[in-house]
Amino acid sequence: TENGFGPKKVAVIGKDGKVLRDKAGKIVYRLWSGEREEFLGQRNGWLDLQNQHLALAGLEMRIDGRSYAERGIDLVPTTHIGVATKAIDRKGEKAGWSPRLERIELFEERRAENRKRIMRKPAIVLDLVSSEKSVFSERDIAKVLHRYVDDAGAFRNLMVRILESPKLLRIERESVDFATGERMPARYTTRALIRLEAGMARRAIWLSGKTSHGVREKVL
Template sequence: MAIYHFSMKPIARSGGRSAVASAAYRAAERLTNERDGLTHDFSNRQGVEHAEIVLPAGSSAYWAMKRSTLWNAAERAEKRSDARIAREFEIALPHELSAEQRLALTRAFAADLANRYGAAVDFAIHRPGGGGDIRNSHAHLMMTTREVTEHGLGDKTLLERENRWLLANHLPPSQLQLKDLRQAWEHLANRHLAMAGHDIRIDHRSHLEAGITIAPTEHVGVHATQINRQGGEVSRIRIDRQSADRNADTIRRRPDEILKLITNEKSVFSRYDIARALHRSINDDPQTFQNAFAAVMASKALVELKPDSSGVRGRDGEARYSTVEMVAI
């Protein structure tokens, strides 16, 4: 199923980073940082599906459409040794979408960021590596920390302002802005999934916020895949034993919890979807799994849908299910 992943981090000099180097790596280009004279050549890097710069609607800052010019301007605009030069957003792209659909979705989110903050957004879509998880299509979006104008970079964006200043001006602090961005990405991704004909959703909420007491699993993301390919040790355990045992007990007593977890992502599902959700939430003991599966299949919240001309049953004849709540909706 589509995975929700949305993270934001600064690209700051205090961490020894430069926006020029970061942009070169993400777009697989050769760029020179005019500030220190260092050239960063990643032109032979594989796996970059598409790279593009997006400006606010109606902007005439055409100078910013050149990657080297944009990020060298960002470097020049900041004088402090600990300055934040860019903001980076990393998002997981639904693997159910085609390459063209993933591009349209990423471009739409980049435009939302650019319009929201009056900034330039440089995005790159990366496909999964040869030995990686096929679901790890993702995008990096680098946003300027200053508003982009016709003649250069201007004032700091609202995301870079101090919370004290924001609150004094009756504006949301950075944490509320981030929460709003996470919701915006969820709504946009779900709209694009629906337009592509997929009955699946992503949910930005934590299990606790969604009213689910099952302990969540850790997403083994792109960084873990890279470490593993380079020979490093990466734990592939989905969930620790104590949490898995607690989950099994929760599912035995309240099997509708796992159904709530599934219907947060899709409204119609199969026995395979139930099995997969259980596999992610409990340990690998066969008897524990069978007991949990039987409890879910016997849940009063589960509804087997009648096959009809719309193809409720799959092509393989497998039954499709939903829940009492979803059918009511």
């Protein structure tokens, strides 16, 4: 609409073209985005489109719409804190009072829980980083870790433990680009990703030798 997406809920229209009402005579509403299955279908289509254009742009990053649990990442999901919510919180701090917004409290509780989990098992950070990028640098690891850990001492300690993790594999040492003089950071991946990509390569080689399920030259 002219004012954005419009209302979150819309009236349900019956087969007769009229607004559907319940037994009490009240109008039946549904979310404008549809039911859960419809919403997930729309979201997944949007994610696929974004990832397609990321690939076309030559970028390694991908957007994954699955939850932490679905990806096997032992973290609890955090809530989104918008700009307006942060502004209210900062204003309260400056004025010497706390707005105690429920969303911020929930965010901090979950962030603290994730911090505890990372302290117990730092390699969780690698699970999260590698779900976003197949090849990454120390800076990428630090950016993800900083989402949950602010204390400088704890941050340094965890970075050391993560970089010493047996799950991590350095595939390229730090170097200097002789053409530009630019410092190129060391590049890392995980052993799990190496195994996954090796398996994909083996299957691709196997498929290349098959004559069934081919693609017509016209299609290519």
